[in-house]
Amino acid sequence: MTAQREAHASKYINWAKTKSRAPLNLATSGLDNLELSELEVKLEDLALTGADSYGYPPLLDAIAKRMDVSTDSIVTATGTSLANHLAMAVVVNPGDEVLIEQPTYEPLLALARYLGADIRRFPRRFEDGFAVMPAEIEKNLSVNTRLIVITNHHNPSGVLTDENSLRELGELAQRVNARVLVDEVYLESMFDQRPPTALHLGPQFMATSSLTKAFGLSGLRCGWIVAEPSLAREIWLLNDLFGVNAAHPAERLNVCAFVQLEKISIKARARLEANRRLLNGFLDTRDDLQTVRTDSGTTMFPRLRQGSSESLCRLLREKYETSVVPGSYFELPAHFRVGLGGATEVLIEGLERLGKALDELRN
Numbered sequence: 001m002t003a004q005r006e007a008h009a010s011k012y013i014n015w016a017k018t019k020s021r022a023p024l025n026l027a028t029s030g031l032d033n034l035e036l037s038e039l040e041v042k043l044e045d046l047a048l049t050g051a052d053s054y055g056y057p058p059l060l061d062a063i064a065k066r067m068d069v070s071t072d073s074i075v076t077a078t079g080t081s082l083a084n085h086l087a088m089a090v091v092v093n094p095g096d097e098v099l100i101e102q103p104t105y106e107p108l109l110a111l112a113r114y115l116g117a118d119i120r121r122f123p124r125r126f127e128d129g130f131a132v133m134p135a136e137i138e139k140n141l142s143v144n145t146r147l148i149v150i151t152n153h154h155n156p157s158g159v160l161t162d163e164n165s166l167r168e169l170g171e172l173a174q175r176v177n178a179r180v181l182v183d184e185v186y187l188e189s190m191f192d193q194r195p196p197t198a199l200h201l202g203p204q205f206m207a208t209s210s211l212t213k214a215f216g217l218s219g220l221r222c223g224w225i226v227a228e229p230s231l232a233r234e235i236w237l238l239n240d241l242f243g244v245n246a247a248h249p250a251e252r253l254n255v256c257a258f259v260q261l262e263k264i265s266i267k268a269r270a271r272l273e274a275n276r277r278l279l280n281g282f283l284d285t286r287d288d289l290q291t292v293r294t295d296s297g298t299t300m301f302p303r304l305r306q307g308s309s310e311s312l313c314r315l316l317r318e319k320y321e322t323s324v325v326p327g328s329y330f331e332l333p334a335h336f337r338v339g340l341g342g343a344t345e346v347l348i349e350g351l352e353r354l355g356k357a358l359d360e361l362r363n
Contacts, residue, residue, distance in 0.1 A: 008114045012106035012329040022323035024350040029155065029186075029299050030213035031268050031341040039217075039253070040260060046252045054236045056251040062258035063224050067197045067207075072229040075236055076251075078243060079223040080185045083208035085111055086242070087225050088147065090235050091179050091206075092117050097144040099137065103330040105155040105183065112149070120145070126303060126332075129292050130157040134168040145178045152198075153186035156330045156337040158297035163195060170202045182207045188214035189272060190296050191265045203228040211257060213298055213341070215264050222254040268341075272298065275340040275347050282351045288358055298341045301327070309336040312357055320353035 020027040050056060060071040067074070077083035084107070092098055094116030100108060102121040112119050122140040124130045132150060141148075148169065152161045166182070173180045182198040184207045191214070198205040210223035225235055257264075279300060283291050291302040304312065313326045313336060327335030340347070 008110065010107040010110040012325075015329065016325075020323050020325070022317055022321050024320075024322040024346055024353060025342060026338050026347065026350045026354075027323040027325045028339045028342060029337070030218060030339070031216035031271065031298070032343060033218055034216040034264070038264075039257060041253060041256050045256055046249050048249060050248045050251065052245070052248070052251070056246070056248070056255070058255045059222075059251050059258075062255055066258070066261075067199075067224075067226050069197070069199060069226055070229070073199065073226055073232050075225040075227065075232050075239070076246060077208075077223040077225060077239070078246070079212060079218075079221045080183060080208050080210040081107065081223070082243065083210065083223040083225045084108060084181070084183060086235050086239055087181050087206045087208055087227070088112065088149070089115055090231065090238050091147055093146075096146040097142060098147045098149060099140055099145050099178075100149040101132070101151070101154070103156060103332050104149070105151055106329050108149055108151075108183070117147075118144075124154060124157075124159075126290075126292065130154050130159040130301075132161045132165045132169065134165060134172060137169060138172055141172055141176060141178075143176050145173075145176050148173055148178055148180045149183075150180070151183040151186070153189070153294075153297035153299075155183070155186065156299055156325070156327075156335070157292055157301040158186070158294040158299040159292060160294070160296055163201070166198055166205075167201050170198075170204055173204050174202070178204070180205045184209045185213050186297050186299075189268070189298050191269055193296075197226050199226045199228070203231075206231065211254070211261075214268055215257070215261065216268065216341075217257055217264075220250055220254050220257060222250070222257065271344060272340055274344050275342075278344070278347055278351065279338060279340060282355070286355070286358065288362060299337050299339055301330070301332075301335050301337050303327075303332070303335045307361075308333045312336065312361055315361065316354060316357045320357050322350045322353045322357075324354070 064071045098117040122136045187194045198207045207226040211217040289302045316322045325337035
């Protein structure tokens with residue numbers, strides 16, 4: 001790979017694909033994958049090809065109903081990753097200024113670099129509970145800003161941004177004629193308690209999401225963008241350069257999944273609630289960690305009181321066969337990210353080994 005192409009790659013995604021796996025994997029940020037047998041599907045529900053050009057109508061209807069928008073505001077995509085790519089690419093030209101939260105999900109930064117954006121940052125500080133502070137956005141906003149990018153829930157911390165903060169963010173964006181991209185994939189983990197998609201706050205918002213994180217359906221790659229209709233049409237046309245048409249059997253499976261989301265949610269919600277209690281109980285015993293606790297979402301982002309997490313993550317993986325995400329992938333090397341979506345018995349054993357690794361380093 002040339003140096004230029006390597007600069008365009010996502011270091012985090014490469015790590016996740018090649019080095020994150022371990023017998024006890026606490027590095028995943030979503031629910032464990034469902035088995036196909038858990039999704040009630042009959043062969044006659046599927047077809048190899050369909051007459052969809054810009055979206056499979058039953059799937060558009062299902063997403064639009066869930067987001068409470070019209071179908072002409074929906075663009076389907078292969079997971080949230082491609083949704084983010086399309087949403088950002090449709091409004092960002094080389095040299096345009098993009099304002100991105102810090103810390104953030106590293107592939108969003110890699111994507112902005114790939115598109116040739118002039119990247120600026122606004123801080124989400126541990127001391128502020130990783131909250132979005134509109135005053136910090138205003139301080140770093142300029143007349144050249146074309147796009148503001150945040151994650152909600154915040155990746156990596158799992159912190160939820162409230163509607164008032166989002167509304168203020170939208171007003172700031174309007175002031176300079178910018179758009180706001182909100183990656184909402186973790187909002188789905190609030191199930192029937194999730195807040196409305198950000199598009200309801202104004203046409204300057206775009207939102208992306210998928211069935212990946214909250215429902216254990218990552219293999220379906222069911223992602224989408226919510227945008228005002230004229231922009232959604234532009235995104236569909238841009239996608240003709242990338243995906244052209246989706247895999248129709250996957251579209252059919254996605255429709256089947258939407259019908260069953262309530263059933264799937266019961267199991268997913270119970271696991272996240274149980275695992276959050278376990279992680280909070282573990283954190284209560286550790287005076288060497290500081291953490292912004294969360295009431296929802298699928299991740300937390302503890303911070304070591306002293307030192308970097310690199311040694312911890314290496315020891316944890318090599319000796320204790322347990323994986324968490326090093327904070328360096330989120331620009332905060334003292335932190336590490338823990339996922340709450342895995343099997344509860346894996347989390348129990350993984351936290352025990354994490355405690356041993358922390359004790360070993362301290363002693």
